[in-house]
Amino acid sequence: MSTETKPSERVTVETTLNGTEVEQTVPAGTLLSAFLRNHEYLTGTHRGCETAKCGACTVLVDGDPVKSCNMLAAQVDGATVTTVEGLADGEDLHPVQQAFWDCHGSQCGYCTPGFVTNVVALLEDNPDPSVEEIRSHLTGNICRCTGYTKIIESVQEAAARMDGDGK
Known part of the structure; x- marks a missing residue:
């Protein structure tokens, strides 16, 4: 068959x-x-x-x-x-979304939803990742507008805001 x-x-x-x-x-x-x-x-x-x-x-x-x-x-x-x-809770953005907004982790925004969802998974598994761990986790996401510095800063800011509890 x-x-x-x-x-x-x-x-x-x-x-x-x-x-x-x-x-x-x-x-x-x-x-x-x-x-x-x-x-x-x-x-x-x-x-x-x-x-x-x-x-x-x-x-x-x-x-x-x-x-x-x-x-x-x-x-x-x-x-x-x-x-x-x-990811958002009504009008309240998820901490990762808010950090990307506040830290200018996106430029054109086309790749941002993929980065944000991937970062949510990263921070669920590892609430305090190193820069190397962030880079490694995000190797499957490509941004053609930035040099990734603001994306890394956004992840670090989200991790600090989340205190390891997901929100």
């Missing part, structure tokens, strides 16, 4: 997306990034290179950073997905 899907085959994806239960039926080959942008209208997840090299599409799946341009929507069935939109 073949495990290949037909172009017309559809799958139902049930996931917790930014704290809300979601159920959508989509074509089987729908990428997670397309699911988020085109089916759930969460446009903070950007598609940059579409080869999983730039990290602009990074989201959290069960707390782990993943590149949504390289993952099928069907793969998050039963999982918890958090996008940059799901």
